[in-house]
Amino acid sequence: MISKQSDLEWIVKGRLIFNHIAEKQHRFLGENEIQMHFAFNPKENKEASIKSFLNNESQGIYQYLIEPFQHYEKPLQFEKLELKR
Numbered sequence: 001m002i003s004k005q006s007d008l009e010w011i012v013k014g015r016l017i018f019n020h021i022a023e024k025q026h027r028f029l030g031e032n033e034i035q036m037h038f039a040f041n042p043k044e045n046k047e048a049s050i051k052s053f054l055n056n057e058s059q060g061i062y063q064y065l066i067e068p069f070q071h072y073e074k075p076l077q078f079e080k081l082e083l084k085r
Contacts, residue, residue: 001066001081001084002083003075003079003081004080005076009068009069010066010068010069010075011066011067011068012066013064013067014034014065015031015033015063016034016063017035018049018053019035019036019037020049021049021053021054024050066081
């Protein structure tokens, strides 16, 4: 992935799949999946998390683990990254 703002690149390591919503998450064929496990206390936090994740996915927002390529920077908050072809 590449930033149009900075021209920095990141490598996609995999799609994050969360244990508490895994059966409800949209899955894409051929994607490397990385399992994430969470514990919630109080229980109400779990319900809020489920609602938030599913709302994001309904808007086409998915979470991926990315790694910097030839640099050590993180993308800026809300920075849009595009697929490099």
